[in-house]
Amino acid sequence: xxxxxxxxxxxxxxxxxxxxxxxxxxxxxxxxxxxxxxxxxxxxxxxxxxxxxxxxxxxxxxxxxxxxxxxxxxxxxxxxxxxxxxxxxxxxxxxxxxxxxxxxxxxxxxxxxxxxxxxxxxxxxxxxxxxxxxxxxxxxxxxxxxxxxxxxxxxxxxxxxxxxxxxxxxxxxxxxxxxxxxxxxxxxxxxxxxxxxxxxxxxxxxxxxxxxxxxxxxxxxxxxxxxxxxxxxxxxxxxxxxxxxxxxxxxxxxxxxxxxxxxxxxxxxxxxxxxxxxxxxxxxxxxxxxxxxxxxxxxxxxxxxxxxxxxxxxxxxxxxxxxxxxxxxxxx
Numbered sequence: 001x002x003x004x005x006x007x008x009x010x011x012x013x014x015x016x017x018x019x020x021x022x023x024x025x026x027x028x029x030x031x032x033x034x035x036x037x038x039x040x041x042x043x044x045x046x047x048x049x050x051x052x053x054x055x056x057x058x059x060x061x062x063x064x065x066x067x068x069x070x071x072x073x074x075x076x077x078x079x080x081x082x083x084x085x086x087x088x089x090x091x092x093x094x095x096x097x098x099x100x101x102x103x104x105x106x107x108x109x110x111x112x113x114x115x116x117x118x119x120x121x122x123x124x125x126x127x128x129x130x131x132x133x134x135x136x137x138x139x140x141x142x143x144x145x146x147x148x149x150x151x152x153x154x155x156x157x158x159x160x161x162x163x164x165x166x167x168x169x170x171x172x173x174x175x176x177x178x179x180x181x182x183x184x185x186x187x188x189x190x191x192x193x194x195x196x197x198x199x200x201x202x203x204x205x206x207x208x209x210x211x212x213x214x215x216x217x218x219x220x221x222x223x224x225x226x227x228x229x230x231x232x233x234x235x236x237x238x239x240x241x242x243x244x245x246x247x248x249x250x251x252x253x254x255x256x257x258x259x260x261x262x263x264x265x266x267x268x269x270x271x272x273x274x275x276x277x278x279x280x281x282x283x284x285x286x287x288x289x290x291x292x293x294x295x296x297x298x299x300x301x302x303x304x305x306x307x308x309x310x311x312x313x314x315x316x317x318x319x320x321x322x323x324x325x326x327x328x329x330x331x332x
Contacts, residue, residue, distance in 0.1 A: 027146045042149050047325040068311045084113035084135035084174040086122045090209035102182035108142040133202040134158050143226040172199040194220045244324040251329040254299035262290045269317045
């Protein structure tokens with residue numbers, strides 16, 4: 001009889017009823033062979049995603065100090081909303097994440113509906129007005145039994161967004177349920193089978209939101225390549241083997257330089273995030289040699305638009321095993 005090598009448990013630190021915007025999944029893995037736990041922030045990640053502490057949404061660099069206060073003196077924190085509907089009262093019992101697995105290959109997929117942009121849009125946050133009725137599908141993947149996880153893969157039906165999935169055109173996809181088993185297609189590809197509900201009116205009618213127009217049950221299959229998630233063949237870089245330096249100048253407008261040093265070669269990803277935990281731009285995503293590296297950021301997002309003044313975080317992930325984050329300020 002074959003037994004699994006590890007047990008995974010996802011913890012989401014929130015009340016059962018989603019009345020708080022602090023909804024962050026963290027994976028706890030118990031190794032049945034060694035009897036030890038390991039930990040991984042899934043989304044959003046703190047500076048040390050592998051510690052045993054839940055990420056605090058007002059201290060992303062995990063230095064014990066609040067990252068930012070708003071003009072009224074209130075703590076600014078990163079919102080999380082893994083629920084398709086924006087409103088607390090109409091999102092009752094919708095706080096859930098589903099998982100699929102392939103034990104032979106160590107593959108895991110975590111999938112949920114994400115309504116954060118819809119939440120911002122209905123709160124009339126600038127630049128989110130058009131998101132009022134657009135829930136998204138978010139997927140994190142792992143190829144090492146949950147020891148490490150990818151950043152979320154986002155899909156939505158908003159045609160002018162970078163995460164637009166044409167297959168979802170005209171749909172309101174909610175209640176995403178994957179099959180239990182990830183099908184092995186060979187060549188490191190896995191197929192995730194999905195069922196979801198295409199709602200005809202945005203909102204939970206039974207809770208008093210949206211029209212009672214029904215919808216359609218839909219089937220979809222996603223083929224995912226499980227590599228650099230990280231891949232188990234990537235070099236393991238210990239915390240002592242990477243140095244991330246403070247950007248210069250800081251504050252800056254609009255260009256700054258980010259420098260880091262690698263003691264060993266490995267897959268490197270360098271990304272910029274805003275205070276809401278949303279990725280602004282990927283600056284590096286490649287295999288790099290050991291040594292000193294300099295990267296310039298011109299204060300723009302993935303679409304080339306200049307970002308607004310404020311606090312940003314830059315995160316470097318090396319070898320898939322170590323992440324370091326620092327804070328920077330753009331002033332216009």
